[in-house]
Amino acid sequence: MERKTKIDAEEGKQDLLITREFDLPLELLFKAYEDPEVVSQVMGTKVVKFESKKHGSYQYETTDEKGNVLFKANGAIHEFSPNKKITRTFEMENTPFGVQLEVYEFEKLTDSTSKLTMHVIYESPALRDQVLKLPFAQGINMAHNRIQDIMSKLK
Amino acid sequence: MLLRRDVFQAIAEPTRRAILLLVASQAMTAGAIAANFDTARPTVSKHLQILTECELLEQKQSGREIYYQINAKGMKEVSDFIEPFRNMWDDRFNKLEAIMKTYKPKK
Numbered sequence: 118m119e120r121k122t123k124i125d126a127e128e129g130k131q132d133l134l135i136t137r138e139f140d141l142p143l144e145l146l147f148k149a150y151e152d153p154e155v156v157s158q159v160m161g162t163k164v165v166k167f168e169s170k171k172h173g174s175y176q177y178e179t180t181d182e183k184g185n186v187l188f189k190a191n192g193a194i195h196e197f198s199p200n201k202k203i204t205r206t207f208e209m210e211n212t213p214f215g216v217q218l219e220v221y222e223f224e225k226l227t228d229s230t231s232k233l234t235m236h237v238i239y240e241s242p243a244l245r246d247q248v249l250k251l252p253f254a255q256g257i258n259m260a261h262n263r264i265q266d267i268m269s270k271l272k
Numbered sequence: 273m274l275l276r277r278d279v280f281q282a283i284a285e286p287t288r289r290a291i292l293l294l295v296a297s298q299a300m301t302a303g304a305i306a307a308n309f310d311t312a313r314p315t316v317s318k319h320l321q322i323l324t325e326c327e328l329l330e331q332k333q334s335g336r337e338i339y340y341q342i343n344a345k346g347m348k349e350v351s352d353f354i355e356p357f358r359n360m361w362d363d364r365f366n367k368l369e370a371i372m373k374t375y376k377p378k379k
Contacts, residue, residue: 122362124354137365145372155375159368233365252356 126249131242133249135235143225146233147200150221162188170197175205192219200225214248215240279346282326287311288319292328292342299332299341 126133139146149155153167166176171194179188189210196204203221208214220236239245283289287309294300294308306316320340323329327346332339 122358122365124358124361126354135361137361139365139369139372141369141372145375146368148375148377149368149372155368155371158371159364249354249357252360 126245129242131240131245132236132238133245135237136232138226138230138232140229141231142229143200143223143231146231147223150203151199162190166191168194170194173197192216213244215244217248279326279328282322282328285319287316288323291316291319291323292347295329295340296342299339301337301339305340 122135122137124133124135149159151169153164156167157164160177162177162179164175165178166174168174173194174192175194176191177189178186180186191208191210192206194203194205196202200223202223203219205219205221206216207219208216217240218238220238222234222236224232224234226232239248283292290309291305294305302317302320303313305320306313309316320329324331324340327343329340329346330343332341
């Protein structure tokens with residue numbers, strides 16, 4: 118059985134909806150958003166600060182082996198209701214993408230399945246589209262790098 | 273061995289891009305496609321296999337010949353810029369699901 122992730126992004130809007138059904142009980146799904154170790158593994162980054170509560174905040178940081186910062190993000194938590202809802206902001210530092218508002222809603226489907234709905238609101242429709250294109254641009258870059266790798270081996 | 277490649281790897285290779293361009297106008301047999309390249313025939317076959325696996329090309333049987341043609345659905349996936357974003361989230365959620373299935377609460 119395949120549980121696919123769905124993205125709804127209407128043209129010209131500044132928000133999007135990400136939905137996903139999990140083969141996990143609701144409590145276990147929520148736990149993944151509560152335990153900084155799991156967050157660190159899923160996001161592939163170091164979790165520097167993680168306060169799972171109202172008025173709390175969090176910070177992520179990824180460095181290479183030389184200690185250079187590759188990725189830095191942070192946000193503030195506005196609501197943290199276990200097994201129900203998280204409202205928070207998210208900001209990638211030193212990027213032009215601004216601050217996004219994220220509303221996570223957790224739902225029980227059956228005793229062993231659950232659903233996550235993420236509503237993400239960006240500062241403008243143009244910024245939303247830029248963020249949407251990010252992985253696409255990276256994919257292309259990876260492709261270019263691969264071509265370069267192949268070409269340099271031919272020399 | 274990893275057989276399933278992603279479409280971005282598939283289109284990263286110049287010969288494969290050239291094959292897609294060639295076949296875009298008309299369905300062609302492997303032999304007719306290979307005739308357009310200096311590359312060895314088995315290499316072209318390998319490219320065709322990869323493009324078919326990634327669902328960018330599809331095979332169509334016509335009598336004794338197998339023709340390759342563009343798979344419109346697969347090509348749309350490449351042009352649909354939201355797809356990589358969706359894949360990124362899908363990967364993250366798959367990882368989350370896998371981690372939580374073996375999750376042991378501390379103390």
